[in-house]
Structure formats: structure tokens, C-alpha cells
Amino acid sequence: MNATDFTVFTATYNRANKLSKVYESLCQQTNQNFEWIIIDDGSSDNTEDFIKKLLVKSRFQIKYVKQNNGGKHRAINKGVQMASGELFFIVDSDDHLLPNSLEIISKYWKQVSSNSQFAGVAGKKIFKNGNDVGDKLKTEILDCSIIERRYKFNINGDKAEAILTSVMKKHPFPDYPNENFCPEGLIWNRISLEKKIRFFDEAIYVCEYLEDGLSKNSIRNRKTNSNYTLLLYSELSKNKQVPLFFRLRAIVNFWRFSFSNGKSFNQKKMMLNNPAFGTILFPAGFFFHLKDYFFDKVKISQ
Missing domain, CATH: 3.90.550.10 (Spore Coat Polysaccharide Biosynthesis Protein SpsA; Chain A)
Known part of the structure; x- marks a missing residue:
């Protein structure tokens, strides 16, 4: 060495x-x-x-x-x-x-x-x-x-x-x-x-x-640093080493955290390998976004 x-x-x-x-x-x-x-x-x-x-x-x-x-x-x-x-x-x-x-x-x-x-x-x-x-x-x-x-x-x-x-x-x-x-x-x-x-x-x-x-605050960090988060999931969704199921899940997570990002919907969509197919998974991402939102509300109220 x-x-x-x-x-x-x-x-x-x-x-x-x-x-x-x-x-x-x-x-x-x-x-x-x-x-x-x-x-x-x-x-x-x-x-x-x-x-x-x-x-x-x-x-x-x-x-x-x-x-x-x-x-x-x-x-x-x-x-x-x-x-x-x-x-x-x-x-x-x-x-x-x-x-x-x-x-x-x-x-x-x-x-x-x-x-x-x-x-x-x-x-x-x-x-x-x-x-x-x-x-x-x-x-x-x-x-x-x-x-x-x-x-x-x-x-x-x-x-x-x-x-x-x-x-x-x-x-x-x-x-x-x-x-x-x-x-x-x-x-x-x-x-x-x-x-x-x-x-x-x-x-x-x-x-x-x-x-x-950092490990204990993963969700919060991904929300407040959304440019990095979207880049991570967009690249993961295109990676051919990753099985299809996990690439689809990456797209869902991409949309899940996209609501914290100021880019337009079309700008976000173009970050995905297949924008049309990516749009189909938008509702699933929105569902998890709402889940995160209400979970945070419950934590704050406790």
C-alpha cells in the first residue's frame, strides 16, 4: 500500500x-x-x-x-x-x-x-x-x-x-x-x-x-433537503442494477418528497427516466406525503 x-x-x-x-x-x-x-x-x-x-x-x-x-x-x-x-x-x-x-x-x-x-x-x-x-x-x-x-x-x-x-x-x-x-x-x-x-x-x-x-432524522432531513432527495431517487429509478420493484418504489418516494421542493411539476417530472410512467405513480407518492404530514401533526400534538 x-x-x-x-x-x-x-x-x-x-x-x-x-x-x-x-x-x-x-x-x-x-x-x-x-x-x-x-x-x-x-x-x-x-x-x-x-x-x-x-x-x-x-x-x-x-x-x-x-x-x-x-x-x-x-x-x-x-x-x-x-x-x-x-x-x-x-x-x-x-x-x-x-x-x-x-x-x-x-x-x-x-x-x-x-x-x-x-x-x-x-x-x-x-x-x-x-x-x-x-x-x-x-x-x-x-x-x-x-x-x-x-x-x-x-x-x-x-x-x-x-x-x-x-x-x-x-x-x-x-x-x-x-x-x-x-x-x-x-x-x-x-x-x-x-x-x-x-x-x-x-x-x-x-x-x-x-x-x-442523521440516521435518527432521516424523514425530516429528506423533506428539508429536497433537491438532494429528488436527485437520489431520480437516479435510483434509472439504475439498471436495481430491480424494477425498487425502481418503482424510488419513483413513489420521489413524488413523496417532491412537495417540499419549489420546482414546477413539469421540471420534477423531467427528472424521471420515463416521465409519463412516472406520472402514473404520482398518486401513490401523494398518499405517502399525506401520511408523513399527518404523522408529523400527531407527533407535534403529543
Whole structure:
């Protein structure tokens, strides 16, 4: 591998009390050939002071940048620009790694690194109690795209992907002003059109989904960041790796969240691969929009 095997990347926002867990897990890594890039997305807590202390005592390189609040996707774009590691590995600020995580990743990457069909490798995420996040692989190793893993092999749930930095540089997140949440699936789906991942059935990542985290607020984020949402579902509806049923469901979700977007009906319709067929599914999308609306009303009244 390269002079620096890994760029471990963390985007953080007001999580100074959580970052020590990430740092401690990096200190314990059996493979120390990495850099840690931290993009502070406009924190108002003592994150900056905490990182300054780490910069003095850390045995490994830490690159820290504080920017105006712009969302995780913009932080990732910045981190990718700064990265010097061969593989780019995202570790969220409320999660941490097992002591041999980077060593395990390196082992599997060496098996496929000479094959240009591969963009990276991915291992298992587990909860703090040791239970798997999502579905287990049916084999010890699975070589496929991220989309195929879910839709062809029916393995759902988050995995811990380490992706070639060169591939990440080729696929930056788009930038819609005034929207601060872009689903990471948009980029993973684009990478899936070109490259495969070696998935392996070993735990490398311990996660905790916090109440204020992105995963816990998925519906709200998709509503308030509708340009990204419509782009995600329009591209998914056109992706031939995705079975027809799920492409149709993507169209339904496209219309479901379209009511939060200011584009005209015709502008939205033209984002779909088959505008006429897409229009047929508009009533289903409207139904789910109403369901979301009344569910929100009930939550507010409670």
C-alpha cells in the first residue's frame, strides 16, 4: 500500500464529548499507518480546544479544519480534498473502531488492490452490545457493487466501507445552496455503476445511533433537503442494477418528497427516466406525503 495506508475521516458538530472515544480507538490500532482528518462543521462547543490538545500529544498525524456549518457531505468533500491515504474510511464522531480494524481492512484490500474493478472493501458494523448492524453476509466474502449487495443479494443495513481516495475524488457530493443534508447513498450508488466492493464478514466498526444523529432524522432531513432527495431517487429509478420493484418504489418516494421542493411539476417530472410512467405513480407518492404530514401533526400534538 501507499506511504499512508488510510485516511480516517471524521465530520463532527458539537460532539467534543464523543471524540475522545474515536481518538482512543485510533491510538489502539495495530496498524498505525494512517492520518486522521477532522472537519469541524461549525461547532459551538469546545471541540476546537479539545482537538488542539490532541494535536500536541497524538502519535499519529491529525489534520483539523473548522468550517461554517454546511452538512456532512460538504465536510466529506473537504476531507477528500485533504486526504493523502490510499483508502478513505469514514468514522462518525459518535462511533469507534475495534483495535485491529485497520489491520483487517488492509488484509482484505491487499487481496483485491491490483484489480481495477474494485473501489475498496467493507466490513461489518456492530452495536455496542456486539449485535450486528443490518444483515449478515451469507458467505465470508462477497464481491459485488454496493447496490447489488442490497438489491441482488438482499443484504440490508449499514456496512463500514473503506473506499479508494482516488475514487472518492472522482465522485464529490453535489452542492445545493441552503441544503445541508445529502444522503451518502447518492455517491455510493454512483460508484456502484463503475466499481465493486469486497465485503467481508468481520466486525471492524462499533456504532451508536444518537437521537440527534442523521440516521435518527432521516424523514425530516429528506423533506428539508429536497433537491438532494429528488436527485437520489431520480437516479435510483434509472439504475439498471436495481430491480424494477425498487425502481418503482424510488419513483413513489420521489413524488413523496417532491412537495417540499419549489420546482414546477413539469421540471420534477423531467427528472424521471420515463416521465409519463412516472406520472402514473404520482398518486401513490401523494398518499405517502399525506401520511408523513399527518404523522408529523400527531407527533407535534403529543
